[in-house]
Amino acid sequence: MSxxxxxxxxxxxxxxxxxxxxxxxxxxxxxxxxxxxxxEAAHPQIGAALIDNSTFVIHPWRxxxxxxxxxxxxxxxDDQVRAKEAARLNRLHTRLKGRDASNRPYDAMDPGVRAWxxxxxxxxxxxxxxxxGRPLSPSxxxxxxxxxxxxxAAFGDETGQLPLxxxxxxxxxxxxxxxxxxxxxxxxxxLYKLFDHLPAPPLLNGLPTLWALGRAVVGPALGAITVAALxxxxxxxxxxxxxxxxxxxxxxxxxxxxxxxxxxxxWLRPQNIADLLALSPTSDDPRARTVTALHERMRRxxxxxxxITPMSFRPAPEAPSPGQRSAExxxxxxxDQTGDGYLTWPDLAAMAxxxxxxxxxxEPAETRLYDAFADWWxxxxxxxxxxxxxxxxxxxxxxxxxxxxGPALIRTAEVLFDAADKDGDQRIDEAEYRALFRTAFHRxxxxxxxxxxxxYTRGAFVRDFLxxxxxxxxxTPYDPLLAES
Amino acid sequence: MVSRxxxxxxxxxxxxxxxxxxxxxxxxxxxxxxRWAARRSLPRTAGHLAAETTVIDVIETARSAGVEWLxxxxxxxxxxxxxxxxxxxxxxxxRRAVRKHAPLLxxxxxxxxxxxxxxxxxxxxxxxxxxDLTTLTGRNxxxxxxxxxxxxxxxxxxxxxxxxxxxxxxxxxxxxxIFAAHLPFPDTPDVDLVIRTSGEQRISNFMLWQVAYAExxxxxxxxxxxxxxxxxxxxxxxxxxxxxxxxxxxxxxGEPQP
Numbered sequence: 001m002s003x004x005x006x007x008x009x010x011x012x013x014x015x016x017x018x019x020x021x022x023x024x025x026x027x028x029x030x031x032x033x034x035x036x037x038x039x040e041a042a043h044p045q046i047g048a049a050l051i052d053n054s055t056f057v058i059h060p061w062r063x064x065x066x067x068x069x070x071x072x073x074x075x076x077x078d079d080q081v082r083a084k085e086a087a088r089l090n091r092l093h094t095r096l097k098g099r100d101a102s103n104r105p106y107d108a109m110d111p112g113v114r115a116w117x118x119x120x121x122x123x124x125x126x127x128x129x130x131x132x133g134r135p136l137s138p139s140x141x142x143x144x145x146x147x148x149x150x151x152x153a154a155f156g157d158e159t160g161q162l163p164l165x166x167x168x169x170x171x172x173x174x175x176x177x178x179x180x181x182x183x184x185x186x187x188x189x190x191l192y193k194l195f196d197h198l199p200a201p202p203l204l205n206g207l208p209t210l211w212a213l214g215r216a217v218v219g220p221a222l223g224a225i226t227v228a229a230l231x232x233x234x235x236x237x238x239x240x241x242x243x244x245x246x247x248x249x250x251x252x253x254x255x256x257x258x259x260x261x262x263x264x265x266x267w268l269r270p271q272n273i274a275d276l277l278a279l280s281p282t283s284d285d286p287r288a289r290t291v292t293a294l295h296e297r298m299r300r301x302x303x304x305x306x307x308i309t310p311m312s313f314r315p316a317p318e319a320p321s322p323g324q325r326s327a328e329x330x331x332x333x334x335x336d337q338t339g340d341g342y343l344t345w346p347d348l349a350a351m352a353x354x355x356x357x358x359x360x361x362x363e364p365a366e367t368r369l370y371d372a373f374a375d376w377w378x379x380x381x382x383x384x385x386x387x388x389x390x391x392x393x394x395x396x397x398x399x400x401x402x403x404x405x406g407p408a409l410i411r412t413a414e415v416l417f418d419a420a421d422k423d424g425d426q427r428i429d430e431a432e433y434r435a436l437f438r439t440a441f442h443r444x445x446x447x448x449x450x451x452x453x454x455x456y457t458r459g460a461f462v463r464d465f466l467x468x469x470x471x472x473x474x475x476t477p478y479d480p481l482l483a484e485s
Numbered sequence: 486m487v488s489r490x491x492x493x494x495x496x497x498x499x500x501x502x503x504x505x506x507x508x509x510x511x512x513x514x515x516x517x518x519x520r521w522a523a524r525r526s527l528p529r530t531a532g533h534l535a536a537e538t539t540v541i542d543v544i545e546t547a548r549s550a551g552v553e554w555l556x557x558x559x560x561x562x563x564x565x566x567x568x569x570x571x572x573x574x575x576x577x578x579x580r581r582a583v584r585k586h587a588p589l590l591x592x593x594x595x596x597x598x599x600x601x602x603x604x605x606x607x608x609x610x611x612x613x614x615x616x617d618l619t620t621l622t623g624r625n626x627x628x629x630x631x632x633x634x635x636x637x638x639x640x641x642x643x644x645x646x647x648x649x650x651x652x653x654x655x656x657x658x659x660x661x662x663i664f665a666a667h668l669p670f671p672d673t674p675d676v677d678l679v680i681r682t683s684g685e686q687r688i689s690n691f692m693l694w695q696v697a698y699a700e701x702x703x704x705x706x707x708x709x710x711x712x713x714x715x716x717x718x719x720x721x722x723x724x725x726x727x728x729x730x731x732x733x734x735x736x737x738x739g740e741p742q743p
Contacts, residue, residue, distance in 0.1 A: 300624075303617035307587040 011143065015077025019136075019144040023125055024075065027257050032128035033067070034222070035229050038190050039120040039181070042238070045113050047184030048100030053346040054186075058339035060194065066357060074151055084362075086154045091366060092353060101185075115152060115161035116176060122148040123173055131229060131251055132258035142166055177231050183238035191223050191240075225250045327398040334469075334478075335397070343380065343392035348373045355416065358436055365419050372408070372415040379408035413465040417458050428456035437478075505724030508677035510554035511547060512699070514691055515540070517683030517707030524707075530574045535709035537582050541589075546713040548593060548628045550720060554674060555630050556600070558691050562637035565606060572606075579634070580611045587618050594627030600669060600692075601636035631673065638693030641668055645694075668694055675699070678723045680716070682708045698730050 012018050023029070040046045055063060073085035096108035107113070122145060129136045136144065145166045152162050163169045227240050228250035235242070335343050337350035352373040356366050384392045384400050420428055420436050428436075433456060468478040518532030525531070540557065547555045559579065565572065590597055599615045615634070645667035649659060652667075665671060676692060676699040684705040688696070702719045704711070 300621050303620040304587070304591070306617050307584050307614060307621065 012077070013147050013150040014075050014079075014082065018075070018147055019140055020075050020125075020147045023129075023144075024072075026128075028128045028132055028254060031225060031229065031254060031257065032124040033064075034190075034226050035127070036120040036124035038187055038226055038230065039124070039234075040117055041186040041190055042181040042184055042234070043113065043116050043176075044100070044104065044180070044182050044184060045106040045110060046108075046116070047182070047186035048098070048104070048106040049096050049108050050186040051100070051184075051189075052098055052106075053096050053338065053349065055337045055339070055350045058337060062354065066354075074154065075147075082154055086156065087362075088357075090155060091363070095349060095370070111161045114155060116180075118148050118152040118162060119169070119173055119176070122169075127229065128254065132254035133251075134258065145169060174233075177234045178237075181234055181238070183240075187238075191227060221249065221253075225253045229254075328394055331394045331397050336394075341394065343384075343397060344390075345374070345377050348377045348380075355419075355436075358438075359419050360435070361419055368415050369419055372412040375408040376406075376412045379406045409466060409469055410462065413462040413469075414458075416465065417461045420461075421458075426458055428461060507551045507720060508700075508723050509552070510556070510674050510676045510678075510695075511552050511720075512556040512558070512676045512679045512692060512696070513543060514558045514679065514681040514685075514689065515708040516681055516685050518709060520683060521707040521709040529571060530578075532709055533575060533578055537578070539708055539711045540582070541586065542713050543711070543716050544590075544595070544628075544630060545593075546716045548595065550717065552720075553628055555628055556633060556673075556676065556692065557630070558633045558636065558689075560601075560634045560636070561690060562601070562604070562635060562640060563690065565604065565635075576608055576611055580608075580614055583611075583614045583618055587621060590618070590630070591622050591625070594625045595622060596625040596627065596629045597622045598629070598631055598670065600631050600633045600641075602634050604635045607635060629673075631670065633692065636691070638688075638690045638696075641692075642694055644669065665694065677728075678702065678719065680704065680719045682706055682711050698728070700726050700728060 015021060041050055070085060070089065073081050076082065090109070093108035093114075097106060099105050125144060126136060126141055149162050163172050224243050224246040227235065228243075228246040230240065234240075331343065335347060337347040338344075349370070352370050355361075356369060359365075361369065380392060381390070383406065384396050386396055386399075387393075417428070418424075420432050422432055422435075423429075465478070515536060518536050519529045520532070521535060522529050522532035543557075544555065560575065564575075567575075597618050599619065602612060602615055645664055648667040649664065654663065673695060676696045679691075679696055679699045679701045681687075681701065681703050684703055686701075686703050700723050702722050704715055704719060706715055
């Protein structure tokens with residue numbers, strides 16, 4: 001990358017002209033990414049890390065967007081951006097270690113684990129082309145492998161983990177599939193729970209009936225497509241079902257999605273789709289307004305449909321009372337980020353991770369924010385974990401919720417303010433606010449209009465954060481950030 | 486609508502109608518269903534059944550007469566004390582009526598909403614229908630129809646007081662306008678005319694804040710017998726009255742709420 005691009009014999013490893021760049025905007029990635037994630041989750045160490053730390057069951061859309069952005073940075077032309085992203089991912093992964101249910105240790109920084117993640121991405125890219133009937137040429141596969149090796153090298157791991165040549169890679173890959181992969185809980189959750197319970201993307205939040213209807217059809221199909229695309233030997237070993245027609249469905253799906261290449265250029269950009277799925281209806285993005293208007297019409301159509309259908313229609317779940325939410329709702333929507341029904345450190349770490357990502361924090365600000373969240377966790381644990389099992393259940397939380405705003409939470413608010421206040425002028429201006437919440441100032445954001453500009457003072461910021469985090473107020477800018485998918 | 490009425494005959498508007506302004510906000514206390522049934526030796530429920538026709542007739546007449554706001558007192562917080570059978574029947578009847586007439590109300594451009602509706606005894610399915618009708622018609626710009634269901638005027642006033650305190654409004658800042666802004670549906674203007682059928686002359690805890698300056702008429706006809714012609718008679722009576730709002734200038738219609 002550092003050399004001049006005039007040498008056509010040496011195509012660049014990253015950015016425009018690379019093999020990966022050609023594939024990057026391909027809609028088939030949707031399937032390939034899911035498949036790669038399943039293969040990752042089948043690795044015992046990664047599976048354990050996902051079970052403990054990942055928020056993808058509860059917040060899949062946020063996670064999808066973050067993954068997409070990360071890949072874009074890692075495979076972009078800019079070496080500095082790549083180095084920064086690699087450092088960020090390294091810091092993030094350093095924090096992911098522990099022991100699984102059967103007390104085996106896991107560590108997201110383990111070189112073997114990291115090599116396997118790269119391997120699944122590479123192999124899924126190759127397979128996605130094969131399955132849709134347009135396999136990459138052998139030389140293109142070679143080039144792609146070189147690029148993924150460079151991607152792996154960008155993390156600074158020793159190079160021995162990923163085999164040097166493509167031929168050796170396939171041996172390594174087959175051995176991993178044959179010997180290392182297991183039918184892990186994380187894999188089962190992705191295959192059978194995530195698709196069946198996939199939460200609606202934030203934009204479609206108000207349409208539970210419609211979403212449930214579509215999901216009932218698409219969810220099982222997605223699961224079947226993913227299973228059918230997994231290596232045969234692994235399907236056999238993990239005891240995954242061979243559904244009649246699943247193979248044909250899978251190939252049909254890959255083929256159909258591949259047809260999207262005949263759409264006029266720019267019609268289907270994964271970037272736009274990923275953005276749209278993670279977009280909150282309260283955002284000031286013009287697309288959000290369009291969708292909100294559409295949403296409103298669909299809501300009315302849904303109301304009419306319910307009114308004119310025979311009376312037996314089941315009532316939709318009750319809308320939350322405006323302005324406030326119950327302790328249970330707050331626990332489920334905000335605090336329990338990993339969706340396991342308990343509040344533990346990984347839940348708060350996931351919040352810190354999301355905030356660090358949004359604010360694009362570097363060391364040492366990132367560590368300060370994590371430390372503040374860790375202190376808050378200890379405070380919560382001390383105050384709420386009444387049965388002493390090391391975690392806080394929804395009942396324990398609900399019993400003590402009103403007395404939640406302790407000194408560590410206040411400190412967390414202050415650290416977050418410092419991190420968000422990039423220029424250190426003790427107020428959050430328009431740009432800093434947008435970085436954190438991805439939307440413009442809301443009218444109700446107690447802005448003190450000195451010299452006509454709207455600003456957000458430290459006091460107001462801390463107050464709003466506390467009232468959100470102690471579960472007292474709904475519809476704050478933090479909702480799209482931490483509560484919605 | 487007018488031509489349908491039996492006792493008025495030839496479809497002419499009552500004499501003098503149209504000479505004064507039509508009241509902007511009319512409210513009806515729908516009284517006399519039970520007595521109507523008793524006079525015919527029918528169960529009370531038959532009276533409620535017969536009331537549905539009147540409701541539709543009144544909505545249609547009010548709309549074509551140019552009334553902008555119509556409020557109907559369907560069920561009070563006190564009505565829960567009635568026998569369980571009757572309450573259950575009423576819930577079922579209202580649910581049927583809402584579903585049956587929803588497309589018509591939407592086609593007529595009527596905006597519907599429900600005042601009250603907080604009691605846990607309200608069946609969830611009914612509450613869902615109320616919410617659906619509100620959603621469906623929420624953007625209509627024709628007449629606004631407010632159905633007071635499980636409504637109590639005092640409770641609304643208490644709710645406003647609670648809301649004021651919750652918002653931390655200092656006592657000296659509380660004016661009538663600010664207080665009114667904390668009532669449920671603060672955009673509702675003052676009621677100009679209340680019609681209470683069956684000759685009863687009570688307020689019965691109905692929209693207490695909003696009826697402060699209302700004119701009242703008490704036609705002796707029972708609600709199931711009340712028809713378009715009676716409604717127009719009431720509007721006519723209203724137009725004959727000189728409204729004073731406690732002062733001297735004979736204005737018509739209440740001031741719009743800010």
